[in-house]
Amino acid sequence: MVAVRELWLLVKIDCNKEPICYKCKEKGHMTIDYKSSDTKKINTFGFGIPGQGFYALIFPEAKIKTHQSTGLLTVLEGEACEEKVDKELKNLVRDKWDFKVKQIHHQEFLVVFLDKGSLDTFTKLVEFQMSLYRLKGRLERTVRDSKTSSLLLTVWIKVHGVPDFAREVEAMKEIVGLVAEPLVVDELSLIRNEPVRVQGRCRNPGAIRGSIEIFFNGIGKLIRFEVEGVS
Structure with missing residues (x-):
């Protein structure tokens, strides 16, 4: 690293042009001084309203792992909880399957289906009725997984x-x-x-x-x- 800087200084004596970085193609600094724009930092949002603040790290969507069989279930009618939703889905789809139901908002639940095909069967419906606890729901695909703590x-x-x-x-x-x-x-x-x-x-x-x-x-x-x- 020192040798490169010394070489550049020697060249600089006989050259009036600005150095060019071969990574970012910008003038004014050497490649060894390049600082990646991909450096991540914690961002803070929403703290202007009490109780609404949160911390965020931003990544390209393509970099986030997609879970093809995970759905977001919104309960439109009835009082739901994780246990009720799990029993309803076992009754509707397969009784031995673990749907990994996770409540993320008052009437919203993350659920993991057997496969993409079984999930698609319900996402094509505008809404559907569940018989055990008289719940009515709507299901949509989501890229989030069952370990998600909450959704914005x-x-x-x-x-x-x-x-x-x-x-x-x-x-x-x-x-x-x-x-x-x-x-x-x-x-x-x-x-x-x-x-x-x-x-x-x-x-x-x-x-x-x-x-x-x-x-x-x-x-x-x-x-x-x-x-x-x-x-």
């Missing part, structure tokens, strides 16, 4: 009161980070005379309401948040 919900958030000079993508992601993990900014809403729309992931959409004071260069503005479709 994806919503569209309207942000009111943002000054014109702050209506830009990166600024809006920082603002929305107070209440959710920002995913996508509706760039058309940035230039319209209306609230800015940002898609994000959060713990509880119903908790995202009200205003937070944010200071822009020392000047405070009340920024109001609301989730689309939540009254």
Whole structure:
């Protein structure tokens, strides 16, 4: 490593051009000084609302292992628990199978089916009735596994009161980070005379309401948040 630096210094004496990094193709630094953009760090989101904060590490979706036979069961009618859901699925599908039922929200459960085919049979239905405890449910595929502790919900958030000079993508992601993990900014809403729309992931959409004071260069503005479709 030292030899490379010494060689570069010797070349630099007779060359006025900037060094080029062969990894990132940018000028101004050597390859040995390259810092990977893949460095991971813990992000914090949602701490602008009491009880809604969480920590997150972001990875490309393609890197997350997909579990083809895992489903997300939403109970539409009836009072459900892990034991009831397990018995209902054993009655409907196969009584000797361990569905590894895990409750992740009030009426939402992760379940592991025998195979992708048996899961697809139920995901094709708009809803289905379970006879033992008179539960009605809806099943959809999910890439999460049965060890998942909880799931964030994806919503569209309207942000009111943002000054014109702050209506830009990166600024809006920082603002929305107070209440959710920002995913996508509706760039058309940035230039319209209306609230800015940002898609994000959060713990509880119903908790995202009200205003937070944010200071822009020392000047405070009340920024109001609301989730689309939540009254």
